[in-house]
Amino acid sequence: MIPLTILVVSLVVWLVKRRRTSKLAAAAGADLVPREKQNTNRSFPDPEADAVEAALARGEWQPAAQAIAAAGTDWERRSYLVDIVADHAARDDAWLRAWQAARPDDPDAAVVRAAAQVALAWEIRTGAWAKHVTGEQAAGFLRVLAGGLHQRQRRPGAGRHQRGDGHLRTATALTTAPHPGTADHGGRGKPVPPGPARLLRSPA
Known part of the structure; x- marks a missing residue:
């Protein structure tokens, strides 16, 4: 009889604690933004970036151009906006x-x-280890990066904002450095064959 009484008392105590914990959790989350309204792509509210993305979804580039230009020499902000727009x-x-x-x-x-x-x-190459990257993926990777450098070289205004030109320097480094996924294990000495057809088209 005593063990049964202890079991009942323990069960009642557990239920009371669980109910109290549930109430505390509900109260703690009352001021939080509902899950369906949370933006998990950013760690802080950014109305300007939200407006830029909404405009891009409509095919409007002007808000993006204005936001990046307004960032001026705030290189951290500028790079952050460029990444969002580039995606x-x-x-x-x-x-x-x-x-x-x-x-x-x-x-x-x-x-x-x-x-x-x-x-x-990088979408073409994927983030896999080099041994898991196919020759076609590696060739497409280098070909797309080379296309980015071609765009830079043929545009006289692209040399400005040099300190904020990190993406262009990255493309330069990646296309000139040896790459184990290419046909000759270095990307030199042999022409890079065409990669996947889904490439960014050059403007007319």
Whole structure:
């Protein structure tokens, strides 16, 4: 009889504690943003970036151009915005081609183009170890990066904002450094064959 009484008392205590814990958890989460409204892509609210992304989804490049230009020499902010805009361009660059057609010497558009090329190149290569990367993936990786450098070299305005030109320097380093995935284990001495067909198109 005594063991049964102890069991009942223990069960009652557990239920009371569980109910109290549930109430405390509910109270603690009352002021939190609902899960369905949370943006897990950013660690802090950024209305400007949200507006830029919304505009890009509509095919409007002007807000992105304005935001990046407004960042000026705040290189951390500038790089952050360029990455956001470039990710969109890697998926669909129609608006970026319109931007470059409207402002062919805009260095910000050139940097976004280069960053988008880098993002797309890594999408083609994937983040796998070199031994798991196919020759076609490696060739496509280098080909897309080389396309980004070509865009830079043929645009006279792209040399401005040199300190914030990290994406272009990254593309330069990756296309000139040896790469174990290429046919001759270095990317030199043999022409790089065409990679996958899904490449960012150059503006007319």
